[in-house]
Amino acid sequence: MSEHNKLSGAAKASYGLGAVGKDMVYMLSASYVLYYFQDILGVSAAAMGVILMVARVFDAFNDPIMGAIVAKTKTRFGKFRPWLLIGTITNAIVLYLMFSAPPTLSGSGLVAYAAVTYILWGVTYTMMDIPYWSMIPAFTEGGKEREGLTTLARSCAGVGSAIITIITVMSVSALGHIFGGADITDRDVERIGFSYFTIVIAALFVLFTVICCINVKEKSTVDMKTASIGEMFRALIQNDQAMTVVVAIVIVNCSIYITSNLVIYFFKYDFGTVGWRGAYTLFSTFGGGIQILAMMLLYPFLRRFFTSIKIYFISMGMAIAGYIMLLVLASTKMDNVYILFIPAFFIFSANGMLAVITTVFLANTVDYGELKNGRRDESVIFSMQTFVVKLASGVSAFIAALALQILQLSNDTAETTTDIDYSQGVDIMQKMGLRMTMTIIPVIGILFAIFWFKKKYILTDEKIEEISSEIAGRK
Template sequence: MGEKSKLTGAAKVSYGLGAVGKDMVYMLSASYVLYYFQDILGVSAAAMGVILMVARVFDAFNDPIMGAIVAKTKTGFGKFRPWLLIGTVTNAIVLYLMFSAPPTLNGSGLVAYAAVTYILWGVTYTMMDIPYWSMIPAFTEGGKEREGLTTLARSCAGVGSAIITIITVKAVSALGRMFGGSGINDREVERIGFSYFTIIIAVLFVLFTVICCINVKEKSTVDMKSASVGEMFKALISNDQAMAVVVAIVIVNCSIYITSNLVIYFFKYDFGGVNWRDGYTLFSTFGGGIQILAMMLLYPLLRRFFTSIKIYFISMGMAICGYISLLVLASTSMTNVALLFIPGFFIFAANGMLAVITTVFLANTVDYGEIKNNRRDESVIFSMQTFVVKLASGISALIAALALQVLSLSNDTEETLAEIDYSKGVDAMQKMGLRMTMTVIPIIGLVFAIIWFKKKYILTDEKIDEISREIAKRKTQAQ
C-alpha cells in the first residue's frame, strides 16, 4: 500500500470486523459478568459490586499506561498490530476462564476467582482496545477518509454490542441444555451454557482481529500522544466547560447503566413467566435497534430544527418520561412485553442521542480550552471520555450490586424443570425495590444532570462560532 494510496474496501471491512469482535466481547463482560457470578454461581452481590467497581476504576487508570507502552513500541509488524494481536488472544483466553469458573469453587475461593479473572480481563482488553482506536491515523490520510472510517468502526462496534444483547440469554440456555444433559437444574444449565457460548465468542473475536491485522497495514509511523491521568485532571481543572461535560457524562451514564445492569433481573424475577428469556430477548432486540436508529437517523433529523443543547434537554426529558412510564407499567399486572416498548423507545432513543451529543460537546470544549488557556488539549480531552465512561460503569455496577444484595434476589432453585417462573418466589416488596432502583435512582441522576448542565455549560452555537472566529484570527495573526 503506497504512502498516498486510498484505503481499500477490504481494509475498511476488516477494520469494521475488528470492531464487531471487540465490542461483542466487551458487551458480554459488561452485561453478564454480574449476573453470571451473582445469580448463577451465588457470589455475594456486595462482593461482586466491590470487585466490579475496583476493577473498572483500576482499568480507567491503566488506559494511559497502556497508551504510553504502545507509543514506545517499534517492530517490523508496526507499532499497533502486535499489541492488538497479543491483547486479543490473551483477552479471549481470560474471557473463557472468567465464564468457566470451576464448579468445585465456592465461598471466598469463588470471590477470589471472580476478582482475579475480571481484573485480568480488563487489563488484557485495554491491551488491545487502546491500539485498535489509536492506529487509525497510521493507515488513513486524514480528513473525510479518517472521519468515515471512525464512523464505520463505531457503527460496527454498535452491531457487535447488539448481537450479544440479542442472542446471549437464549443461546446460553440452548447450549446448556445441549451439553448439560438431562436432569440438571436451571443454574447448571446456564453455568454450562455460558462456558460454551464464551468459547464461540472468543474464537470469533480472535478470527476477526487476525483478519483486521492481515488486511489493515500501517502506512507510516505515527506519533501517538498518550494522556496521563495527571494531564487529564489538569486539563479538567483549567477548562470549566470540559468539567461541566465530564460530570454530566458520568451522571448520565451511571443512571443508564444502573438500568442496563438490572434489566435481566427485572425480566427474570419481576416481569417473570416461564418464557422470561423470550421477553428479555425481544425487548433487547427492540432497544438495540432503537438506539442505533436514534444515533444514525433521529439525532441528524432533530439537529435540523434544534441546537445540540436543546436536543440534550429533549433527550433527558425523553429518558425521564421513559423511566416514569416503565415504573407505572411495571407496577401493573400486565404481561405483554410489547407494552414495555413504550418506555423502551424513550430510554433507548435518548441513550443513543446522548452518546452522540456528549462527544460533540467534548469536541467543543477543546476549542474553548484553546481560547482560554492558549493550548489545545485534544488528545487529553478525548482520552478522558474513555476514562469517565469506565468510571461510570464501575459506580453503576456497585449501586446495582448493592441493590441486589439488599433485595436478596438470587437464583437459588434446585428444580430440574425445563422452564421456571422465578417471579413466583419473589415477594411484592422485592419487586417494588427492584423497580425503584432501576427507575427512580436514574431519574434523580438525570434531573441533577439537567440542573448541572443548565448552570455550567455555556457553549451555545453562537458562542462556538465566536470561538472559531477568534481561533482563525489568532492563526492569521501568527502567520
C-alpha cells in the same frame, strides 16, 4: 490523496470487523458478568459490586499506562498490530476462564476467582482496545477518510454490542441443554451454556482481529501522543466547560448503566413467566435497534430544527418520561412484553442521541480550552471519554449489586429442572425495590445532570462561532 494510497474496501471492512468482535466481547462482559457470578454461581452481590467497581476504576487509570507502552513500541509489524493481536488472544482466553468457573469452587475461593479473572479481563481488553483506536492515523491520510473510518468503526461496534444483547440469553439456554444433558437444574444449564457460548464468541473475536491485522497495513510510523492521568486532570481543572461535560457524562452514564445491569433481573424475577428469556430477548432486540436508529437517523433529523443543547434536554426529558412509564407499567399486572416497547422507545432513543451529543460537546470544549489556555488539549480531552465511561460503569455496577444484596435477589431455587417461573418466589417488596432502583435512581441522576448542565454549560452555537473566529483572528 492519490488513488494508489486510498484505503481499500477490504481494509475498511476488516477494520470494521475488528470493531464487531471487540464490542461483542465487551458487551458480554459488561452485561452478564454480574449476573453470571451473582445469580448463577451464588457469589454475594456485595462482593461482586466491590470487585466490579475496583476493577473498572483500576482499568480507567490503566488506560494511559497502556497508551504510553504502545507509543514506545517499535517492531517490523508496526507499533499497533502486535499489541492488537497479543491483547485479543490473551483477552479471549481470560474471557473463557471468567465464564467457566470450576463447579467445585465456592465461598471465598469463588470470590477470588471472580476478582482475578475480571481484573485480568480488563487489563487484557485495554491492551487491544487502545492500539485499535490509536492506529487509525497510521493507515489513513486524514480528513474525510479518517472521519469516515472512525464513523464506520463506531457503527460496527454498535452492531457487535447489539448482536450480544440479542443472542446471549437464548443461546446460553440452548447450549446448556445440548451439552448439559437431561434432568439438570436451571442454574447448571446456564452455567454450562455460558461456558460454551463464550468459546464461540472468543473464537470469533480472535478470527475477526486476525483478519483486521492481515488486511490493515500501517503505512507510516505515527507519533502517538498519550495523556497521563496528571495531564487529564490538569486539562479538566483548567477547562471548566470540559469539567462540566465530563461530570454530565459520568452521571448520565451511571443512570443508564444501573438500568442495563438490572433489566435481566427484572425479566427473570418480576416480569416472570416461564418464557422470560424470550421476553428479555425481544425487549433487548427492540431497544438495541432503536438506540442505533436514534444515533444514525433521529439525531441528524432533530438537528435540522434544534441546537445540540436543545436536543440534549429533549433526550433527558425522553429518558425521564420512559423511566416513569416503565415504573408505572411494571407496577401493574401487565404481562405483555410489547407494551414495554413504549418506555423502551423513549429510554433507548435518549441513550443513542446522548452518545452522539456528549461527543459533540466534548469537541466544543477543545476550542474553548484553546482560547482560554492557549493550547489544544484534543487528545487529552478525548481520552477522558474512555476514562469516564469506565468509571461510570464501575460505580453503576456497584450500585446495582448493592441493590441486589439489599433486596436479596438471587437464583436460590431448589434443585429442580428447567422451565421455572422465578417471579413466584419473589415478594412484592423485593419487586418494588427492584423497579424503583432501575427507574427512580436513574431519574434522580438525570435531573441532577439537567440542572448541572443548565447552570454550567455556556457553549451555545453562537458562542462556538465567536470562539472559532477569535482563534482564527489570533493566527
